[in-house]
Amino acid sequence: MENYQICRVAIAPLRKEPSDRSEIVSQLLFGDRVKVIEQTEKWWLVQNFDDDYQGWMDFKQLTRLGEAQYLDKRSYTYLAPAAVNNTLIAANGSAYYVPAGCTLPFYADGFCFLGEEKFELKFDAWMPSRQTIASELEATAKFFENAPYLWGGRTLFGIDCSGFVQTVFRLHGLQLKRDASQQAEQGELVDFLSGATVGDLAFFDNEAGQITHVGMMLGNDKIIHAAGKVRIDPIDDQGIFNPEQGRYTHKLRIVKRFF
Known part of the structure; x- marks a missing residue:
């Protein structure tokens, strides 16, 4: 029998190994659904419903769902907006401060539900609506400007490059994979940087040719990306130029279009 769970806290770390000392590879946000793959006494290996990403987490940060609740796609459409004051009040009167882009399960008439x-x-x-993505995507991306870089992060208080673009697109009804290398396999190729428009994603590789970075284009000469913090930098055919460092920091590989 499958074990289905949902994240019951605002932010929960997903770790590479079942240990508090292990690297954080991603995060679950409030309302994220997971399937349990493996269990130990404290740690569960889970797979995120939305992007299939796997990691180990403390089972106490989850609460059980029935199969019908887990699979009811229509009941997970509402999200917390791009704002810093997203407060939920539990039945006991305590407050939860949830991040932008988290799911509000079974939302109706001002309430959401985790199980019962x-x-x-x-x-x-x-x-989220794809109808307004062209006009609102840039403003959503800029909401995260100056958010500190955090490996595996997905929130305003710590976010990595792929988590940043995934969350921005999620707020407009487009689901991306979790890692930059996975995202680079999605979308349609843009032949030339000069043809890039707002919302296209640029991908960058390392010396071994591996995709290691991603950012969102703001036209064909500027990019917003998470590097140290979420920042806006100039970009050309060579890659991203960091004015503070006076050098190119990321080598351009490809540009992809998603809408």
Whole structure:
């Protein structure tokens, strides 16, 4: 029998190995659904429903779902908006401060639910729409500007390059894979940088030819990306130029279009 769970805390680390000392490879956010792959006494290996990403986590940060609840896709459409004051009130009156882009399961009339547990929203739920992506995507990306870089991070208070673009696109109804190398396999190729438009994703490789970085184009000569912090830098056919360092920091490989 499959074991289905949902994240019950605002942010939960997903680790490479079942240990508190292990590298954080990603995060689960409030309302993320997972399937349990393997269990130990404290640690569970889980797979995220949305992007199939796997990692180990403390089982106490999860609560059980029935199979029908887990698979009910229509009940996971509302998200927390790009804002810093997304507060949920639990049944006992305590507050949860949830990050932008997290899921609000079974949302209706100002409430969402984790299994049988009910939460009152103190903000307006966000319904992603691809119809407004062209006009609103840049503003959503800039909401995260100056967010500190954090390997494996997915929130305003710590985010990595692929987590950044994944979250921005998620807020507009487009699901990307988790890592830059995986995202580079999605979308349609843009032949020349000069043809890039707002919302295209640029991918960068290392000396071994591996995709290691991604950012979102703001036209064909600027990019917003997470490197040290979420920042806006100039870009040309060679790659990203960092004015503070006075050098190119990332070598351009390809540009992809997703809408």
